[in-house]
Amino acid sequence: xxxxxxxxxxxxxxxxxxxxxxxxxxxxxxxxxxxxxxxxxxxxxxxxxxxxxxxxxxxxxxxxxxxxxxxxxxxxxxxxxxxxxxxxxxxxxxxxxxxxxxxxxxxxxxxxxxxxxxxxxxxxxxxxxxxxxxxxxxxxxxxxxxxxxxxxxxxxxxxxxxxxxxxxxxxxxxxxxxxxxxxxxxxxxxxxxxxxxxxxxxxxxxxxxxxxxxxxxxxxxxxxxxxxxxxxxxxxxxxxxxxxxxxxxx
Amino acid sequence: xxxxxxxxxxxxxxxxxxxxxxxxxxxxxxxxxxxxxxxxxxxxxxxxxxxxxxxxxxxxxxxxxxxxxxxxxxxxxxxxxxxxxxxxxxxxxxxxxxxxxxxxxxxxxxxxxxxxxxxxxxxxxxxxxxxxxxxxxxxxxxxxxxxxxxxxxxxxxxxxxxxxxxxxxxxxxxxxxxxxxxxxxxxxxxxxxxxxxxxxxxxxxxxxxxxxxxxxxxxxxxxxxxxxxxxxxxxxxxxxxxxxxxxxxxxxxxxxxxxxxxxxxxxxxxxxxxxxxx
Numbered sequence: 101x102x103x104x105x106x107x108x109x110x111x112x113x114x115x116x117x118x119x120x121x122x123x124x125x126x127x128x129x130x131x132x133x134x135x136x137x138x139x140x141x142x143x144x145x146x147x148x149x150x151x152x153x154x155x156x157x158x159x160x161x162x163x164x165x166x167x168x169x170x171x172x173x174x175x176x177x178x179x180x181x182x183x184x185x186x187x188x189x190x191x192x193x194x195x196x197x198x199x200x201x202x203x204x205x206x207x208x209x210x211x212x213x214x215x216x217x218x219x220x221x222x223x224x225x226x227x228x229x230x231x232x233x234x235x236x237x238x239x240x241x242x243x244x245x246x247x248x249x250x251x252x253x254x255x256x257x258x259x260x261x262x263x264x265x266x267x268x269x270x271x272x273x274x275x276x277x278x279x280x281x282x283x284x285x286x287x288x289x290x291x292x293x294x295x296x297x298x299x300x301x302x303x304x305x306x307x308x309x310x311x312x313x314x315x316x317x318x319x320x321x322x323x324x325x326x327x328x329x330x331x332x333x334x335x336x337x338x339x340x341x342x343x344x345x346x347x348x349x350x
Numbered sequence: 351x352x353x354x355x356x357x358x359x360x361x362x363x364x365x366x367x368x369x370x371x372x373x374x375x376x377x378x379x380x381x382x383x384x385x386x387x388x389x390x391x392x393x394x395x396x397x398x399x400x401x402x403x404x405x406x407x408x409x410x411x412x413x414x415x416x417x418x419x420x421x422x423x424x425x426x427x428x429x430x431x432x433x434x435x436x437x438x439x440x441x442x443x444x445x446x447x448x449x450x451x452x453x454x455x456x457x458x459x460x461x462x463x464x465x466x467x468x469x470x471x472x473x474x475x476x477x478x479x480x481x482x483x484x485x486x487x488x489x490x491x492x493x494x495x496x497x498x499x500x501x502x503x504x505x506x507x508x509x510x511x512x513x514x515x516x517x518x519x520x521x522x523x524x525x526x527x528x529x530x531x532x533x534x535x536x537x538x539x540x541x542x543x544x545x546x547x548x549x550x551x552x553x554x555x556x557x558x559x560x561x562x563x564x565x566x567x568x569x570x571x572x573x574x575x576x577x578x579x580x581x582x583x584x585x586x587x588x589x590x591x592x593x594x595x596x597x598x599x600x601x602x603x604x605x606x607x608x609x610x611x612x613x614x615x616x617x618x619x620x621x622x623x624x625x626x627x628x
Binding site for chain 2: 223
């Protein structure tokens, strides 16, 4: 069973190189999380505060919010990269994240090798990935480019590769961050079919993006993050509307 | 099922779990380690062997120099230095690269969920592969200066296994602490360099022990306080066909146990902080 259960989870980043004295008082900026100082006077950025979240099979959730609102941090919390500094995050199911597309790909080695490494990171074996290579090659439409070093790829081609890998391994929880908007419309339609099929079959999807178009394409519910807290949660359109109409918003 | 939170993050269970999941991802770190080696072969015929060659050149030059300075026969001094260099390359590599094992993988750690131990396994595996390359030096040396190997020489296998086990805890421990305190990697580098000179690699420890000069004999005893001496001797003695000395093995075993205990405590308390600190 696929599920995400987050209970009053917070993520505090210690910033060791900031001068803690000058920032001793809690500062509240317009952009970014809340900045405070903990007991040992290390400056901390409260990237996420008191997050409660329940997601189950079939959920297709959009994460919206201004820069630094905590979207990427929340995705990393859900993927298990960050363990909450307080509260709990229980994630049941096989997680496949697609975050920064440049990372985790060696620019000097071929697309095929990168497919293998990505797959191994996501818990696949050599044999399992070997079986999927043809499928990925077909889906990504990269053809002979797969034998070329990744450094020759455009951003869109990298996105195709990353999406090809995560969608081929039958993940249960797909976590996608911005970036994936770099692909062209035709490929996006193709990806959409594959992603929604995946979600319907076994899993759930959380996508962070600033592109309404992309969000409407892939999601049906939304979470609005503001200063590391959940401001509003519900069906996509009303939340998107509220986000647009926020004070200081567009 | 993954349960994570501040209350449960600091647990022995999760520390051991990290290590066992890391071990299970052999395919991943095995592949990455090979990739690191292949990287060096790219567009270069000899690849990592260049490191072996430069090491061999230094060792041979020092061997000839010190054989002259100490008045030792070259067939005794040179094998001693060459084996010492090969083993030290592994020890030094594990420690200095261990101090940056998480810092240099910051990108991967922040973007792909994986047990932290995966990065340490990859590092140690890469060092083992380098060691295998460097063994060419031993083979060539053996052809020129045959050593009186016997059954006791098989002890080199458990000795190297122990060295790997120690490389593992050192990289875990220094790696995690360095991620928090960034002064540590340069300090580590200097200390490793210093230890190279304090450890009998270019100078022969036994010669000092058996010196005619009583003062030197006394001072030579201090070398025993250097833990690296014992690690080196457990491997060098079998490779040079020298006799088995129990005390080196005892020291190595004790350090293995204490070191792993320390590393596990650090793993338990700070494993979950690594992704925050990088």
